Amino acid sequence: MKFWGTRLGSIVLAVAGCYLLQTIFQGNPGMNRLVVLACLWVTLSVSLNLINGITGQFSIGHAGFWMTGAYISGVIMKFQPQLKSMPAMQLLLLMMLIAFIGTGIMGLLVGLPSLRLKGDYLAIVTLGFGEILRIVVNASEPIGGSYGLFVEPKVNSIFIAAMLAVITIAACRNLLQTAHGLEFLSVREDEVASQAMGVNNTTIKVVAFVIGAAFAGAAGAVFAHLEGFISPTSFPMAFSFIVLTMVVLGGTGSITGSVVAAIVLFAIPEYLRGMSVNGEPLRFTLAGFVAFAIAGIGALALAKYTQDRVHDSKGKLIRYIGAVVGAIVVTGVFAAIFRNIPALGGKEIGVDQIRYVIFSLVLIAVMLLRPQGVFGHHEFGWHWFKSKKSQETVA
Amino acid sequence: MALVQEQEIAGDGCVSETILELKEATIKFGGLTAVNKVSFVLNRGDLFGLIGPNGAGKTTCFNLITGVYRPTSGDIEFKGKVINGFAPNKIATLGICRTFQNIRLFGALSARENVMVGANLRSKTVMPSSFWLLPPVIRETDEMRAKAEHLLEVVGLKEDMSTRSADLSYGEQRRLEIARAMATDPELILLDEPAAGMNPLEKETLQKVVRRIRDEFSMTVLLIEHDMRFVMGLCERIVVLDHGEEIAQGPPESIRSNPKVIEAYLGEAATH
Ligand SMILES: Nc1ncnc2c1ncn2[C@@H]1O[C@H](COP(=O)(O)OP(=O)(O)O)[C@@H](O)[C@H]1O
Numbered sequence A: 001m002k003f004w005g006t007r008l009g010s011i012v013l014a015v016a017g018c019y020l021l022q023t024i025f026q027g028n029p030g031m032n033r034l035v036v037l038a039c040l041w042v043t044l045s046v047s048l049n050l051i052n053g054i055t056g057q058f059s060i061g062h063a064g065f066w067m068t069g070a071y072i073s074g075v076i077m078k079f080q081p082q083l084k085s086m087p088a089m090q091l092l093l094l095m096m097l098i099a100f101i102g103t104g105i106m107g108l109l110v111g112l113p114s115l116r117l118k119g120d121y122l123a124i125v126t127l128g129f130g131e132i133l134r135i136v137v138n139a140s141e142p143i144g145g146s147y148g149l150f151v152e153p154k155v156n157s158i159f160i161a162a163m164l165a166v167i168t169i170a171a172c173r174n175l176l177q178t179a180h181g182l183e184f185l186s187v188r189e190d191e192v193a194s195q196a197m198g199v200n201n202t203t204i205k206v207v208a209f210v211i212g213a214a215f216a217g218a219a220g221a222v223f224a225h226l227e228g229f230i231s232p233t234s235f236p237m238a239f240s241f242i243v244l245t246m247v248v249l250g251g252t253g254s255i256t257g258s259v260v261a262a263i264v265l266f267a268i269p270e271y272l273r274g275m276s277v278n279g280e281p282l283r284f285t286l287a288g289f290v291a292f293a294i295a296g297i298g299a300l301a302l303a304k305y306t307q308d309r310v311h312d313s314k315g316k317l318i319r320y321i322g323a324v325v326g327a328i329v330v331t332g333v334f335a336a337i338f339r340n341i342p343a344l345g346g347k348e349i350g351v352d353q354i355r356y357v358i359f360s361l362v363l364i365a366v367m368l369l370r371p372q373g374v375f376g377h378h379e380f381g382w383h384w385f386k387s388k389k390s391q392e393t394v395a
Numbered sequence B: 001m002a003l004v005q006e007q008e009i010a011g012d013g014c015v016s017e018t019i020l021e022l023k024e025a026t027i028k029f030g031g032l033t034a035v036n037k038v039s040f041v042l043n044r045g046d047l048f049g050l051i052g053p054n055g056a057g058k059t060t061c062f063n064l065i066t067g068v069y070r071p072t073s074g075d076i077e078f079k080g081k082v083i084n085g086f087a088p089n090k091i092a093t094l095g096i097c098r099t100f101q102n103i104r105l106f107g108a109l110s111a112r113e114n115v116m117v118g119a120n121l122r123s124k125t126v127m128p129s130s131f132w133l134l135p136p137v138i139r140e141t142d143e144m145r146a147k148a149e150h151l152l153e154v155v156g157l158k159e160d161m162s163t164r165s166a167d168l169s170y171g172e173q174r175r176l177e178i179a180r181a182m183a184t185d186p187e188l189i190l191l192d193e194p195a196a197g198m199n200p201l202e203k204e205t206l207q208k209v210v211r212r213i214r215d216e217f218s219m220t221v222l223l224i225e226h227d228m229r230f231v232m233g234l235c236e237r238i239v240v241l242d243h244g245e246e247i248a249q250g251p252p253e254s255i256r257s258n259p260k261v262i263e264a265y266l267g268e269a270a271t272h
């Protein structure tokens, strides 16, 4: 049967791919951790995309579910130390399963009341959920409180993290291959119409929310065992916004977009952190940074103007190149000038802070130039290599 | 009484089965009574018109029947069962589906996908099985796709199956809404101003489509339309509403000559 052939083929391909990833990066401890983290971010952004992008429910508390999963696994290990005698891989898989189910239930508790209401209640509730969870954990001494919690044993497996990402992607993609997946999209597009077509909007929203939360929880368990230590500060609210940025940037609803955006946005700050000049880690002065921000905004304005008002392709190209070159030149010139201003010249800022400003600039750029996100509603598939005719969600 | 006889003759002599009955259905929005004690009976296989000037309460009637609003008083019965205040998705499952006067398509989805959402109502597989892409789900999705394509052909959208529904023309969007509603296999289909914004040629084609819905797909049709000629040439029985009240009921000939109806429509013409 053709079906089982393709099915078996893709499973073998996925497992082999994850195994390959593991063999390539296993030797390098630094890279190893980064690759695991990248897989977790992919899992987070794809699972949030199911809620925000595919089903259209604006949830902004995904770090809360990540934290739930991490703490479920941390607390179990603290109170059931005999589990440590299990082989590490099996233990991790068990913890992921428990975190998956537990966080799914948490998602149900958070989602059921708020998803029944229309409008922005979900955004408010999910935002609040993440914060309340942090405060509650902070105050709970038995599970480490604000100090944190050691999670033993430390398990570090690219293979498992990558498989988690692949399974999350596959679940979402499979869903969208069927008519049932269209129910989720129809809820996003028009709730009145979907209900008139017999779709139970609340059920669909809750299912999306619970599954999205559950995958984030499983990622949390992997994270807890990767780091070996978790505390409320490991899951700042900013993480929720970063995941959201990934989804929006990639194109709400596009799984491909969520994956690519997660990898790129995770890699940029890591790359900047690793950059060095003559063996010295790169330092960013506030002067350079302000100059960069000004030039970036100027370039964006020019690009937006070009997109809206210039219609010949040659003129467009020249202006786009001009915007990029101009931005670089302006950054250099302004940085040289600002260096002499005492308030800006001496100060240095860290890569972590730069990350947020770069994110904001990229986000503004996408919102201005391509509001539907980089990939819009499109998905990567074999049709990319064939004729570009079919752009439908359902194959 | 003459009316009942006509019905019986149309239905091969046997007594027609009541499919929908409004019993003094009333809804008030604050001080405004949008629909006031409206009663009418639809028999299976009817091609029924609901007309009246702007703001008469026609769309509100549809909203009552499809569960968007619960009647303040009175009853709505579908196949002998009171369905007041059922959720709209429950009512769709029971077998009533509708189109919207202000078009409500799933804009980012293609025409085909829009219709498949409707078809999915009769899905026999459970949703979790789609996460695993189990063979029955794939087979069913293929069947739904074929069904959608057939229905799109019926409404004349064969060429536009893969077009994003938001990119279709106004008339095409109206026809797509009809196909989407038909895909839910309703026993009763409600069309809210299906011909609005169409040119005479399109209207003529639409009349044929509506007749096909009744004759070939054996659905009972209740349609709201503003264009008198369209309704008169299509419907076998008509209810006229004005200011939320039922002012006339009967076959097109009797409606056309009814002084109350003429007055209501003249009144509208005068205010325009
Ligand atoms: N949800 C609502 N709230 C308040 N008034 C409404 C509502 N829905 C409809 N109406 C009022 O009911 C009356 C009938 O409207 P409608 O049924 O849309 O008329 P039409 O016959 O043109 O379709 C109008 O006066 C309208 O303003």
Ligand SMILES: [Mg+2]
Pocket: B058, B059, B060, B101
């Ligand atoms: Mg109306």
